[in-house]
Amino acid sequence: MKTADPELMRAINRFHVLDTIRRSGSISRVEIGERTQLSATTISAITASLLDDSLIVTRHEGDLRRDNANRGRPRVMLTLNASAARVVGAKITSSGIFFVVTDFEGVVLAHLSVPVRVSALPLDMLADLVEDGVRRCVLDAGLGLADVTTVALAVPGIVEHGSGRVRSSTILQGNDVPLAAFMSKRLGVATIVESDANAIAKAQHWFGQxxxxxxxxxxxxxxxxxxxxxxxxxxxxxxxxxxxxxxxxxxxxxxxxxxxxxxxxxxxxxxxxxxxxxxxxxxxxxxxxxxxxxxxxxxxxxxxxxxxxxxxxxxxxxxxxxxxxxxxxxxxxxxxxxxxxxxxxxxxxxxxxxxxxxxxxxxxxxxxDEIGDEAWARGAAAVALSELYGAPWSTTGPAARIT
Amino acid sequence: MKTADPELMRAINRFHVLDTIRRSGSISRVEIGERTQLSATTISAITASLLDDSLIVTRHEGDLRRDNANRGRPRVMLTLNASAARVVGAKITSSGIFFVVTDFEGVVLAHLSVPVRVSALPLDMLADLVEDGVRRCVLDAGLGLADVTTVALAVPGIVEHGSGRVRSSTILQGNDVPLAAFMSKRLGVATIVESDANAIAKAQHWFGQxxxxxxxxxxxxxxxxxxxxxxxxxxxxxxxxxxxxxxxxxxxxxxxxxxxxxxxxxxxxxxxxxxxxxxxxxxxxxxxxxxxxxxxxxxxxxxxxxxxxxxxxxxxxxxxxxxxxxxxxxxxxxxxxxxxxxxxxxxxxxxxxxxxxxxxxxxxxxxxDEIGDEAWARGAAAVALSELYGAPWSTTGPAARIT
DNA sequence: GATTTTTATCCCGATTACAAATTAATTAGG
DNA sequence: CCTAATTAATTTGTAATCGGGATAAAAATC
Missing domain, CATH: 3.30.420.40 (ATPase, nucleotide binding domain)
Structure with a gap:
């Protein structure tokens, strides 16, 4: 357990607010207050900071107040700023690699399916395939690689989270492969490696059942x-x-x-x-x-x-x-x-x-849930996004930084 | 996850300091600072508060500074105040009930073994046995029941923590028995019910391997x-x-x-x-x-x-x-x-x-670890104590209060 | 246009942590 | 024996947080 200071306190509440906005899609400040039990003051301060960082945007439309009372100053709805960041999520399986590019909300901007046999590949060969797919998919989304904040890869097998090493997997030759570090260097983009099961769990939690x-x-x-x-x-x-x-x-x-x-x-x-x-x-x-x-x-x-x-x-x-x-x-x-x-x-x-x-x-x-491969890739993207949301109790550990 | 406020922040740091003191037995403020990474100011404030609440005491002896430098103002060692609270821990097994009374440090003041067959008893019969043992053991420790802050019972089987209900156990007749509530009313002392495995786990963490x-x-x-x-x-x-x-x-x-x-x-x-x-x-x-x-x-x-x-x-x-x-x-x-x-x-x-x-x-x-029954009872006592230490992330949930 | 109602913000006080300066309690040395 | 040096702990001051209440803002209603 970490030691607490004001910074942590703010981080916790900030994450709470941001997560509440994400979950509801569009929400007013008062409603955030009801859900998080934070004071109106705090929420104002935090949302101001989020607006300042362009992580959220205001929308003056769509004020649907719950009770018939429709008077008074209308609520200002807050939404994630979809273009605050773009991430790439990929699912790697033995029979193919699936990519998605999503915006900050997790909405899929482009997807790509690369049906190729991936089995016990050497690291650099897998990296070739991944790099190729990432570049293609990003291009399809009308973006450049520089617009992408993070790449997250969902791989089968056992992954050591944090270090981003793949302990053992059918897709890779050898054990204990530092996939995250390698790919982040290769792409020049921070890269996270996560197990496929965790990625799809995240997808279910964010978008699914x-x-x-x-x-x-x-x-x-x-x-x-x-x-x-x-x-x-x-x-x-x-x-x-x-x-x-x-x-x-x-x-x-x-x-x-x-x-x-x-x-x-x-x-x-x-x-x-x-x-x-x-x-x-x-x-x-x-x-x-x-x-x-x-x-x-x-x-x-x-x-x-x-x-x-x-x-x-x-x-x-x-x-x-x-x-x-x-x-x-x-x-x-x-x-x-x-x-x-x-x-x-x-x-x-x-x-x-x-x-x-x-x-x-x-x-x-x-x-x-018989979901398609795209959902897994989207889960990987969600893993990357949740990192950007700045949860103070780091759930996935930092993405491998570019060296 | 709870929402953060200054109160929580203080609770976290306070627990941290208290736990550090408990772990080391005797420690100076500076050393707490080294271990917790909290500033000297904060530690001074927190220890002052703990002293004020009589949860810890100062001891001017035993200042063993690590390096040869032995000059300067000597450190004041801080220790748990053993007499800040007394708790009873009990382990209930099919072949007997074992009680200990401990002080705030977890030091055993008295122990009692009641070799009696406990098998599918009705609630009030078990309560009789437990009440009797608790009273006896407390007496042996030279105390009265009023001196006891909490009683913790470690029982085999499945326990629903928080509510203190025993879902199923060989020792009790019937399922879903509200043992904690019943005993706390009976004894007039707040009572916690915990699974025997969790109790001994706590014992191992605090006193054991x-x-x-x-x-x-x-x-x-x-x-x-x-x-x-x-x-x-x-x-x-x-x-x-x-x-x-x-x-x-x-x-x-x-x-x-x-x-x-x-x-x-x-x-x-x-x-x-x-x-x-x-x-x-x-x-x-x-x-x-x-x-x-x-x-x-x-x-x-x-x-x-x-x-x-x-x-x-x-x-x-x-x-x-x-x-x-x-x-x-x-x-x-x-x-x-x-x-x-x-x-x-x-x-x-x-x-x-x-x-x-x-x-x-x-x-x-x-x-x-071939430990004796007393260790289990001591583990139960530790469960009760850790509640008193006021961990903000409530590990065991509140003891059933007296109604 | 005045009133009402609801929302968002600003101001203030309480609490917290941290940094720097200050005081306290020793030992070493002249 | 007294002073300087040294380390420990506390006090003071600053910046940050949250929360509560007053205040401004924006719209609907009368």
Whole structure:
């Protein structure tokens, strides 16, 4: 815990106000006061400072007062200044890289999909791809790289936040790769590296299903099994600031050899089940393996039904274990494996219900969200933005600065 | 996150100073300044206020300056005022209740062991036992109940902190029992109810193995399998403020019927293995089951060796799963099951090492601490004390006030 | 146009932290 | 024995914060 001084106090309240404005989109000063419980004086001072910094703008239209009383001095609505900053968010997966450019509000200005196989690449090759995509996408948005404040990359695997090192990931060759530092030097733009699960958790919190929920668990079912925990509005990190990973969870005790969740429920584990035929191999190559299998399942080919069911069952148990630890009101599932449909989901739900301990059973909801890749990239952008919002309890740590 | 004002700022810094004094036992103002990075002025003001409130006292002896320079005005050492408050801590287990009375420093003034079977008692019967013990122990300390500021009870099972309700526990009949409110009314003293695992975690943090470690995981192996997570110096709680429980963790996916950790590794699961003989039954009745079995094991009777080994293996996996989530540098094991000795520990260590993911393997230490029941009660007392220290980020929530 | 109502701001006092100067309590040295 | 040096702690002064109440501003209503 840091030591408190006036500066910190101001930072806290300033962030509070800015976050309130962001959440509501358009809000008057009085209403900010109602929500934050800060005095009108303080809010005036802080909003004046925010206006001074051009982080917000006033809009005299759209004063919708709640009660019929429509007299008196009209409220001045405050909004984020969309053009206060531009950031790039990118999601890197084994089958492609997805970019978005957003403004300060998180509105997508341009997006780009680069369907390319990314697997155990050397750092500089990945950097080439990323740099290329960033430049292209920024151009598409009618901007130059100089207009971009921060770039945030969402990668699968285990990321050490703060230092921006990728501890281990399918997309990169080697371990402990200083991706953030490398990219920030390469691009000349401050760069943040975040785990894909945390990025999408942020996206859900800002734009998605968890907008009014400050405590939830997010499980991403992709090539690797990611985990993001939002605790009291902040991304929860362990003691070492490593991103969380679900795939390593041990599922079983009987046999001496390790049986991890990833061995049952990762994309690869499900798809490899039946020594994939040629067409499936092709689909997998381009990241459409799961959709392909879903079609097969729908056509009555239940060669994969057992694998999907096993995976669902294991996931349900793993998620119940998590729910027992974090007791979240909400569990969100995302990721490409959801394309398997109810062959995965129904066993998952069933085993989750069965495994969940009594007091939580009624109050923990699972939500399934089949979002597109753009949402992940947007989540990465949100990670970058929340950094700019200047939260005093640094949630992601500073972006790697340009050296 | 709360909104910040000067009051909060002061509360934070005041807590910081008080906590620094507690940790060091005896410390001068300058040294507090070095550690907290607060200005000398602020520290003077805060310590003056603490002196004014009689929470600390000055001691002019024992000025050991670090470098050889021994000139100048000598430092005035500050210490907690031991007699600023007295609290009672109690640990309730199935085989007995243990009480301590401590002063403001956490020094034990009196302790009392009440070996009595506590199993699914109605609330008022448990309250009788607790009230009796508290009164006795307080008397032994040469005090009256009026001298006691807070009573803290550490109970096994799941506790809803804040409200002080016991959601489910082997010691109490029924679920969702408002133990804190009931006891505080009964005793006329503010009462806190905390899970036994959290209490002993606090004890480890204040007095034990984790004194200079703000991030660790504690696993208590007793009648029930408890879990305490210290995160950044605070007890971590899920979104619903429920205490954590390890026994419900699912260990395996294969068979349809649920296989929870408690079914493998709880005291009962281990001891029931071979339809306990008469002497073991007797030992279990009085809470010495594990020690008894250890003797049996040492005598070469390995009827329980398999059960112990199975339990250890399962625990190792469960703990590795936790370590994957919280990434603590330290995992502390406590509880009566440790009496089983290496028949439990060695398989535990082995499976832990095997299950732990690579990057954590070298940096996560398991420590085994065979502490006595008094330490648990002292931990409960520490929970009560930390409330009095007035941490602004309320770690345990207010004690149930007297109505 | 005067009144009412609501919003935003300005002024003031209380509290805080910090920096610099001041006082206090020692030891070292002449 | 007295003075200078040294370190510790407090006092004084400055800048910052928040909050409360008075004040100005802007519109609707009478």
């Amino acid at each position: 968890a907008r009014q929920c400050d405590d939830f668990v997010l499980v991403s079912l992709e090539d690797s099994l990611g985990l993001g925990v939002m605790h009291d509005g902040q991304i929860f990190r362990g003691a070492r600031e490593l991103s969380l990973d679900l795939g390593h969870m041990m599922m079983g005790v009987s046999n001496a050899q390790s049986l991890r969740l990833a061995d049952i429920a990762s994309e690869k584990a499900i798809l490899d089940e039946e020594n994939a035929d040629l067409r499936l191999r092709e689909a997998m190559r381009v990241g459409r393996g799961m959709s392909h299998v879903r079609r097969l399942l729908e056509e009555g080919n239940d060669g994969f039904a057992a694998a999907a069911s096993r995976a669902g069952e294991a996931l349900g148990i793993a998620i119940a274990n998590l729910a027992g630890l974090f007791a979240p009101p909400l569990v969100i599932l995302v990721g490409s494996s959801l394309a398997l449909g109810r062959d995965l989901i129904e066993p998952l739900q069933a085993s989750f219900e069965r495994a969940l301990t009594e007091p939580l059973r009624a109050v923990t909801n699972i939500v399934i | 984790a004194r200079q470690c703000d991030d660790f995981v504690l696993v208590s192996l007793e009648d029930s399998l408890g879990l305490g997570v210290m995160h950044d110096g605070q007890i971590f709680r899920g979104a619903r403020e429920l205490s954590l429980d390890l026994g419900h963790m699912m260990m395996g996916v294969s068979n349809a019927q649920s296989l929870r950790l408690a079914d493998i590794a709880s005291e009962k699961a281990i001891l029931d293995e071979e339809n306990a003989d008469l002497r073991l039954r007797e030992a279990m009745r009085v809470g010495r089951g594990m020690s008894h079995v250890r003797r049996l094991l040492e005598e070469g009777n390995d009827g329980f060796a398999a059960a112990a080994s199975r339990a250890g293996e399962a625990l190792g996996i469960a703990i590795a799963n936790l370590a994957g989530l919280f990434a603590p540098p330290l995992v502390i094991l406590v509880g009566s099951s440790l009496a089983l000795g290496r028949d439990l520990i060695e398989p535990l260590q082995a499976s832990f090492e095997r299950a732990l993911t690579e990057p954590l393997r070298a940096v996560t230490n398991i420590v085994i």
